[in-house]
């Protein structure tokens with residue numbers, strides 16, 4: 400009897416041991432369909448959750464998306480996922496191919512920064528047919544496009560808010576942007592890619608904030624700089640040569656173009672915050688430095704850390720429950736924050 404009890408106990412232990420080994424193995428390996436299961440198991444909360452995540456970035460050569468990509472990759476790896484990141488080289492056809500490759504490789508989830516939001520229908524169609532939970536980031540499709548697939552979430556920011564904040568940065572200056580006191584604010588606008596909703600709304604809402612405050616505005620020029628530092632420099636250089644002292648404000652849809660514009664401003668012998676104002680968006684490290692030195696009037700934090708945290712949270716909710724974000728919303732927004740010389744130190748590492 401004693402012997403039989405011992406034998407039974409031993410076999411129970413063996414089965415339990417095997418099961419435990421399987422659980423931890425599945426947790427460590429890629430392919431666990433339910434990451435929360437692996438962490439909530441008896442093993443330990445620090446066991447990697449596993450799974451393979453395919454990430455497409457619209458182009459690696461973009462200053463803000465480089466910060467975003469670095470944080471995203473580190474966060475996913477830290478959580479135990481295997482991460483495959485590809486550069487779509489600003490080419491939508493190439494990105495569609497990359498998505499197809501990820502589908503063939505049977506990744507567990509996708510995080511996609513679309514090249515063109517006008518192509519979102521095709522992207523959504525691909526991931527829907529493959530039934531892969533997907534989080535779209537940074538470039539927002541319409542609510543109508545999003546509604547085509549239920550295992551799809553968008554995580555980003557409300558671009559109108561960043562535009563409004565840029566306008567407010569100018570309204571907060573001593574002369575509300577009217578440096579020469581002629582009763583109106585004369586500006587040039589350096590736009591990102593005009594197909595992009597961030598570019599459209601920042602352009603519109605920055606100026607709208609001034610108009611809403613009763614300030615007269617005059618647009619001297621608007622040019623597309625495609626989010627690029629060199630283009631920002633070239634556009635500002637040409638505009639400064641053409642309009643000279645008439646320019647009181649240079650609005651840039653992002654910081655990288657603002658840093659380029661600053662080079663042109665300095666080369667033209669102008670001085671930011673004395674005879675011209677300059678604002679960007681993103682709070683790139685280089686821009687924070689310039690805000691602190693008084694070479695940029697201000698910028699607006701585009702919070703990559705918070706967006707990554709939400710994107711991963713949404714991805715895990717999709718993997719776990721096949722549901723959208725906990726709030727039930729299909730689009731999740733992170734707030735922008737105004738950055739001025741007064742608070743810039745809070746954002747510097």
Ligand code: BGC
Nearest residue numbers: 461463597626653680681701
């Ligand atoms: C950022 C830009 C970036 C663009 C890419 C925007 O939200 O502000 O810096 O180039 O996203 O889509």
